[in-house]
Amino acid sequence: MIAQLKRNKFIGLLFAAIIVLSSILSGCSGTGPGGEKASSNEKTKDGKTVIEFWCSWGDSKKDYFEKWINKFNESQDKIVVKATYIAGDAWDQRITAAQAAGTGPDVMTMNYGKIAYSADQGKIKALDEYIDATKWDDLYDWSNKMVTVNGKHYAYPFNAEPGSILLYRKDFFKEAGLDPENPPKTWDELIEYGKKLSTDKHYGLTAAGTTDDLAWSHWGMQAMMGGLAINDDWSKATVNSEGNKKLFEFWNTLYKEKIFPKQMPGLYTEIEPLVDGRTAMMFNGSFVFDALRNKYADVVDNIGVAPLPTPDGDYKKTTATLGGWTFVVDGNSKHPKEAAQFIDYMLAGDPEVMVDFFNLSKFSSFTGRKSVDAALEDNEFAKNDEWRKMIQEKVLPYAIPEPIYAWDISMSYANALERVYLKGEDIDKSLAQAEKEINDYIKNNNYAGTNPNKK
Amino acid sequence: MNQKYILKRNDRKTAYIMLLPIVLLLTCFVVIPLIYAIFVSFYEWSFYKESIFVGLTNFKRVLKDHLFYKAIWTGVKFALIVVPTQFVLAFLFANLIKSLGGKLSGFIKSAIYIPYVISGVVASIIFIFIYDFDGGIANYIIGLFGLEKTAWLIDVKVVLGAISVPAIWLGFGFTTLIMLSGLNDIPSSYYEAAEIDGANGFQKMWYITIPLLRNIFMYVIVVGITGAIQQFDLPFIMTKGGPLNSTMTPNLFIYNHFINDPYLGYTIASALLLFVLIGALAGIVFKLGNSTKSMDS
Incomplete structure (x- = not known):
């Protein structure tokens, strides 16, 4: 009888120990859901700030992103951007799991439809204080509206595409x-x-x-x-x-x-x-x-x-409704300034970066920036592209954002x-x-x- | 209890040590996430702001949603098509393979097992081609019999049956092998004794084979039903749950909420409710089959 009791106690203790141990292993704090956790705040050995960038365009346009991320990394000596490419189907699982664990990226791609809710829930940061006002003036009214929530800009447009x-x-x-x-x-x-x-x-x-x-x-x-x-x-x-x-x-x-x-x-x-x-x-x-x-x-x-x-x-x-992509800074990013600097370089800076993208994707989507359209005036293909002309004249001006x-x-x-x-x-x-x-x-x-x- | 079953102290220790890895893994990946999920289901869970305690609101939202019930019912209907068909086919094939000898039975065993290792995604794509309205082989075959072409993946009346076919095809090899191993376990002396008593083939099946396979049947049915209700890949790829939600299985329903909802509350609450429901269903099947105890003991 006593031996039996002792054995039960032993098993009880063993299981308790296992549960405690695995809680520690799985990183469960037990203090309630949510709470702030740090996203990546690594620095390289030579003191550069590492910005994690998650991109949902990995399957088709990885070379393009690699090219311009490398150029950004070479263009200055304070920030290093590390990109992770995630296929469309796995995106939601990966990003939700990472956000729950507090290991999300600093910058990520986001479609227009998610901006308002993400801003409302504090998932993404307003970018006005990090990106110069003139860069926002470069946006068309329609694209400006699509990244604005309650008077603040929460994303910078990458492209837009009419859905029908x-x-x-x-x-x-x-x-x-x-x-x-x-x-x-x-x-x-x-x-x-x-x-x-x-x-x-x-x-x-x-x-x-x-x-x-x-x-x-x-x-x-x-x-x-x-x-x-x-x-x-x-x-x-x-x-x-x-x-x-x-x-x-x-x-x-x-x-x-x-x-x-x-x-x-x-x-x-x-x-x-x-x-x-x-x-x-x-x-x-x-x-x-x-x-x-x-x-x-x-x-x-x-x-x-x-x-x-x-x-x-x-x-x-x-x-048609307009869908498409933007870049956003994660609400928990420790380096919003550097993250925004990267966005600025890729999407809001030299129009050539975007011209290169539209060229590669054969003008299947459209820019939200006046200066990029101006630069495309010099592009032979874009200039003579009847499809592009038709959409810019007859579809885009009357399109609405996806609800x-x-x-x-x-x-x-x-x-x-x-x-x-x-x-x-x-x-x-x-x-x-x-x-x-x-x-x-x-x-x-x-x-x-x-x-x-x-x- | 028989003397030989009493373990020595050292053996017990060894047993615990052997159990340790799986208990550890289950605790990490099942027990803790489950407890945590129950915990967060009472919150409007946010990773960025303080989560708000909302009590039973998430559960109420799910329970008021007629689409949740429809999804459960679709899962049950799907199981009612897939499991019995698979069961009968597997039973027949298992008996056939047993009666065949040597190389031929080996060939059939591997042939029917192959679909089991094919992923649901690949099977879905194959069947999308089969069900193509104009180029698909399904409409070609029914055309040979003079029947009118069917829109397999759009017609509300046939679509659930249409996506059941790949499910049956994928799963019945495994079920057959389980049944075959059960058949091979029945001592041949039982049949010999029955034969001496003058039993015919049907009587042998009814009085020996079926009762002795009861545990196997239970296993096949429980695994089949829980698997079928949780079907995801086939409707996800072939129909996206449509038309009119007629192929919206519970897991696909939950997944759609996970992908589309700005908050996770509904998703977690519906997943937990489904967990309870499938547990209850498995319990009922066990109870009906009265198979909590092994037949041997």
Whole structure:
């Protein structure tokens, strides 16, 4: 009996010891969640400050970043930037884990959609005190707005790209007796062209076909039709509108007339169905220019681009939202000044750094800086680039930033659309359900008034 | 208790030392994170500001969300398609392999085990090609029978079944081998005795094979159900959870919140609720099968 007790005590102690030991090993302080922890504050042997930079562009543009980071490191003797490249899929896990452990980078890439919340939560630092006012004056109004939260700048724009434009095959237009230089401008024209272009060999038009893709790629079209799915202070669903009703009817017609295939041949961002001739027209983002010009150069001459058609053909309506990338300084960075200096060099300094990027990515995205556009005036390719010209004239000035409200809300919209074209549900009924879902979301999550841009 | 089972003191020490590494690892990577997760689930957790205690708010938000229930139900439906199909196929194949001798059974064993080592990601991509509307082999085959082309990954009625096929294909090799090892464990003398008593093939299966495989069945079902409910890669790559959330398995649902939410509260609370639910489900299966005790003891 006594031996038994002793043994139990021994086991108890052993396990207690293990738990304590592993708590120490896993770095769990046990004082409650959160709290400030230092991010990297190393110095090199020769006294240079080390700035950790995490970049989500590793897979495609690593050489570009390496080149200009090296130039920055050589250009001065106080700071050394060390870059880590993380693939898109692993980014969220890596960054969240690092932030939780207090080992996040000093500078990182961030898309526009995350800026307002990150600023609100103190995840990123305001940059006004570190980056000279003239550098902010160089921004266009639209790009300036996209990095400003409550009057302060929290990021410096890297690039911007409209998420929805029309791409089409000029050769297929000719075969169908359509003018390849005159793409459809109105919805009716799009339907008419689509019917003519739907053949045994290719579909008339492809676009977003998954709930996920519909949820975001339709933002531009919702704005075109008068508004997004929720009002500005996030207190009321605005999804059940006349505009959305017309949009749903239009989308449903594209299916009914068999202009859209029953099942889209790929995800929204894939350009391949257009390249290999499975479709004659496609809704996609300007980001595909990079692949078109670098990877599929042999078909590029056969491809035309235009703004998304609008109900009445007026391109001066919103047809796209702007996504894209910025650089930010982590809220816990010990060296915000040096971190901002690096951002300044890469994004806000000599326009050549950015010109080099746009050149490499074949102008698939756009600058938010006047001086970079001015420098591009001297670039032969950029100057004669019809696609770039079209987007700068007809898309960018009317585009809006990607909305930042909860993903659930965009999904409610997408589900409403799917109910109509997949299950044949009545449009009014489906939009009413989306309205109810969004209003329930607002209520259950105390969502009204939480828009960080409107606080 | 039999004398030989009483361990000597030294043996006990050795046993503890052998257990130490796994207990240490489990504590580090399972027990502590779990306790910590429960702890932070009561907070609006922030890495940069003071976290705010919010009590049960995170759990309430999850429990009020109809999409959470829908995701759980989708996971259950997925399991109800995958597990029984896999189970029957595996049982038939295990019996077939047992009855075959020598090289042929070895070949079949390796052939059906190969899918198990293929990653879910690769399988998803293969099946995206198979389910392609115009170029895919699935529509080609049903076309041979004069049927109309199906939009496998878009039609709400068939999509869950469509993504179950790769899940069954991936998992049934493993299940078959487990069942086969169970079959090989049954002493052949039982069957011989039954034969002398005049039992036919069905009776041998019903009165000997199935009762003696009960523990194996339990294991296969519990592992199958928990695995199927937690399916992630197939819907993530093939459908992103759509259309109309009909392939939104619980893990994909939680992942989407992790990726898209500005705060982590909802994600952690829903993950913990799922953990409780899967634990309860496994408990129910064990209880129904009354298999907490081994059949031998």
